[in-house]
Amino acid sequence: MSDQAFVSDANAEVQDDLACTLLSKHFGEFAAVDKVSFSISRGAFFSILGPSGCGKTTLLRMLAGFQKPDVGDILIKGNSVLHTPPNKRPVNMVFQHLALFPTMTVAGNIAYGLKRKGVPRREHEALINDVLDKVQLPGYGDKRIDQLSGGQKQRVAIARCLVLKPAVLLLDEPLGALDLKLREQMKIELKRLQREFNTTFVYITHDQSEALVMSDQVAVMNKGRFEQVGTPQELYYQPKTAFVASFIGDSNQYVGQVQEQVGETISVVTEHGVRLLSHSSQPMPAGSPITVFIRPEVMQISMAKPEAKQDNCLQVTILRMLFDGARSQLQVETAEGAVLTVALPQTADFHALEPGRSVYVSWQANQCLCFPVSPVAVQ
Amino acid sequence: MSAEPGGSFNRTQYRLGFWLLLAPIVLWLGLLIILPHIDMVLVSLRERVASRQYEFSFSNYTTFFAEPLYWNTFVRTAVMSIIATVLTLIIAFPVSFYIAKMLSGRPKIALFILCLIPFWVSELVRTYGWMILLRETGLVSGALQWLGLIDQPVELLYNDAAIMVGLIYTSMLFMVVPLVTTLDSLDNSLIEAGYDLGGSSWHVMRSIVIPHAMPGIMSGCIVVFMLTLGNYLTPTLLGGKDSLWFTEQIYTQFITRFNWEQGAAFGILLLVLSSLIVWLGLKITKQSFTRVMS
Numbered sequence: 154m155s156d157q158a159f160v161s162d163a164n165a166e167v168q169d170d171l172a173c174t175l176l177s178k179h180f181g182e183f184a185a186v187d188k189v190s191f192s193i194s195r196g197a198f199f200s201i202l203g204p205s206g207c208g209k210t211t212l213l214r215m216l217a218g219f220q221k222p223d224v225g226d227i228l229i230k231g232n233s234v235l236h237t238p239p240n241k242r243p244v245n246m247v248f249q250h251l252a253l254f255p256t257m258t259v260a261g262n263i264a265y266g267l268k269r270k271g272v273p274r275r276e277h278e279a280l281i282n283d284v285l286d287k288v289q290l291p292g293y294g295d296k297r298i299d300q301l302s303g304g305q306k307q308r309v310a311i312a313r314c315l316v317l318k319p320a321v322l323l324l325d326e327p328l329g330a331l332d333l334k335l336r337e338q339m340k341i342e343l344k345r346l347q348r349e350f351n352t353t354f355v356y357i358t359h360d361q362s363e364a365l366v367m368s369d370q371v372a373v374m375n376k377g378r379f380e381q382v383g384t385p386q387e388l389y390y391q392p393k394t395a396f397v398a399s400f401i402g403d404s405n406q407y408v409g410q411v412q413e414q415v416g417e418t419i420s421v422v423t424e425h426g427v428r429l430l431s432h433s434s435q436p437m438p439a440g441s442p443i444t445v446f447i448r449p450e451v452m453q454i455s456m457a458k459p460e461a462k463q464d465n466c467l468q469v470t471i472l473r474m475l476f477d478g479a480r481s482q483l484q485v486e487t488a489e490g491a492v493l494t495v496a497l498p499q500t501a502d503f504h505a506l507e508p509g510r511s512v513y514v515s516w517q518a519n520q521c522l523c524f525p526v527s528p529v530a531v532q
Numbered sequence: 533m534s535a536e537p538g539g540s541f542n543r544t545q546y547r548l549g550f551w552l553l554l555a556p557i558v559l560w561l562g563l564l565i566i567l568p569h570i571d572m573v574l575v576s577l578r579e580r581v582a583s584r585q586y587e588f589s590f591s592n593y594t595t596f597f598a599e600p601l602y603w604n605t606f607v608r609t610a611v612m613s614i615i616a617t618v619l620t621l622i623i624a625f626p627v628s629f630y631i632a633k634m635l636s637g638r639p640k641i642a643l644f645i646l647c648l649i650p651f652w653v654s655e656l657v658r659t660y661g662w663m664i665l666l667r668e669t670g671l672v673s674g675a676l677q678w679l680g681l682i683d684q685p686v687e688l689l690y691n692d693a694a695i696m697v698g699l700i701y702t703s704m705l706f707m708v709v710p711l712v713t714t715l716d717s718l719d720n721s722l723i724e725a726g727y728d729l730g731g732s733s734w735h736v737m738r739s740i741v742i743p744h745a746m747p748g749i750m751s752g753c754i755v756v757f758m759l760t761l762g763n764y765l766t767p768t769l770l771g772g773k774d775s776l777w778f779t780e781q782i783y784t785q786f787i788t789r790f791n792w793e794q795g796a797a798f799g800i801l802l803l804v805l806s807s808l809i810v811w812l813g814l815k816i817t818k819q820s821f822t823r824v825m826s
Contacts, residue, residue, distance in 0.1 A: 217724075217728060218728075219724055219727075238727075239724070239727045239728055240727045240728070240729075240730050240731055240732060241730075244728075245728055245729060246724075246725070246728045248721045248724070248725055249721070250719070250721060252719065252721040252722050252724070252725035253725075254722060254725070254726075254739075254740055255744075256740075256743035256744060257739075257743075265726075265729055265731070265739065266729035266730050269729060269730035269731050269732075269735060270730050313729065314729070317729065317730070
């Protein structure tokens with residue numbers, strides 16, 4: 154039968170827990186989600202990263218079933234769920250403000266889904282205790298929701314979903330309300346929970362650090378479309394579009410013109426008149442406008458002109474020092490007036506630096522990226 | 533600091549301001565609520581033995597329990613009020629849910645005002661409105677005859693159903709307002725989470741919406757029950773002379789029989805017994821009075 158052939162075909166590869174094909178949602182004229190297609194393999198931590206208003210919440214709400222796509226299909230474990238209401242879909246959602254039921258205890262919150270699923274009542278206690286152990290809140294069953302701290306509420310919200318063993322867990326920026334220290338802890342904790350339960354997580358966020366630290370795969374979303382889907386490393390080191398390059402990590406951005414291309418090396422003159430060598434795998438005709446991205450951390454600072462051959466080496470004057478512990482930066486200015494931000498390693502070599510001093514910054518051509526200037530330039 | 537002269541002066545001023553602001557409510561409570569009730573209690577505890585001669589006695593209270601008419605009238609009034617309250621809740625809840633959760637912006641305000649508009653007209657006029665509809669020569673009777681469903685005029689007034697309709701109509705707003713307020717404060721994501729975790733509409737309603745709305749439900753019910761129990765106009769006009777409403781008994785004692793002692797005793801009994809019913813209602817639903825009223 155053709156059906157079976159399809160199933161065995163899907164099993165031959167890694168079966169996808171979740172797949173979307175050409176999913177679109179319009180609100181009037183505005184395309185919130187625009188022909189998005191992707192698939193997530195079983196047990197992956199998949200993040201959708203984008204600025205606010207990029208359509209990621211709409212996408213997640215379509216996956217949960219709270220919004221109906223205009224066109225396209227959503228497949229969960231190979232079956233279309235387009236006509237399945239939210240209460241019948243094998244997905245659960247951790248809401249942005251968690252949406253724990255304040256009229257119930259912790260155990261009541263977890264039991265709610267079990268009851269609806271028809272799990273026999275005598276099994277509830279064991280299941281609840283087990284899941285509370287896994288989220289490291291043993292013995293919290295009788296507590297009221299308002300007795301919990303922010304991090305504990307997070308864990309209960311996750312436990313409440315995971316006890317139902319969903320095919321996919323959707324998370325809608327659940328760490329947004331936490332303070333910085335707790336957020337760092339919860340990132341690691343979420344990753345651990347995802348491994349332990351071996352459930353597919355779809356996590357949406359506007360915080361790139363959350364996406365990069367936790368995810369196996371990240372989709373960068375902008376204006377309703379996926380700009381690029383890849384591992385965190387790919388997005389960071391090989392961004393495919395100018396938007397991804399500027400959205401992931403910090404960059405110095407310069408608009409310039411292509412002088413010539415030799416192999417994959419391009420020489421560029423920026424709008425300030427600084428000549429740089431950059432890398433590009435795609436051909437760039439001479440004279441075309443481009444944007445160059447240089448990350449602060451690829452540049453090396455040295456007191457004297459470096460002896461080893463560097464593709465780019467600029468003599469610059471220190472404008473100001475931006476001290477932020479390990480993330481300290483130096484703002485410098487070239488003779489032509491271009492301002493650069495350079496990462497400042499907190500080593501003894503650079504303790505003597507002060508504004509007004511002249512130093513050298515250098516980097517290799519393949520460490521900076523360039524993209525043709527598009528009408529949708531970011532910032 | 534009491535050591536600073538300015539500090540103590542400020543504090544005296546503050547004290548004075550506090551009492552001045554409190555004065556109207558203290559006067560209102562004292563002169564219009566507490567004093568008359570103390571007087572009512574005193575009046576109800578005396579018996580006229582001869583012209584202008586009174587003795588302390590519980591006889592006014594024993595009459596209430598000894599005379600089946602009074603006792604039955606009270607029970608009937610209480611039961612009818614409870615039914616009216618429950619029916620009002622059943623009708624008002626979907627209306628409030630629709631206003632609070634399904635609508636937003638202009639339509640929401642419009643519908644809320646529509647609920648409010650009938651209350652710009654006095655209760656008397658509103659009740660006469662119902663009489664125009666329900667009387668023998670009224671609109672409903674006429675319409676039924678015109679449709680050929682009945683062949684002679686039918687009297688729809690002066691029965692319990694007419695009283696009930698009038699009472700529910702009068703009470704609607706007092707149920708809708710607290711319900712809309714509490715339902716408005718329910719986060720929509722809680723309802724969505726209820727569905728997301730596998731609940732049907734019925735489960736979401738029963739385990740999430742209603743427990744959240746419970747304080748609003750109870751405060752609405754208390755207000756509606758008290759208003760209905762103490763209502764005089766609607767039962768008298770729509771139920772006629774034989775409507776047997778307890779407030780009519782009180783009126784009769786005071787005005788017709790000029791038996792102020794008996795009337796006062798009935799008044800006190802109404803207060804005590806209705807408070808008891810509210811207290812029982814709160815106990816059964818496990819709500820605290822302070823939470824319901826806040």
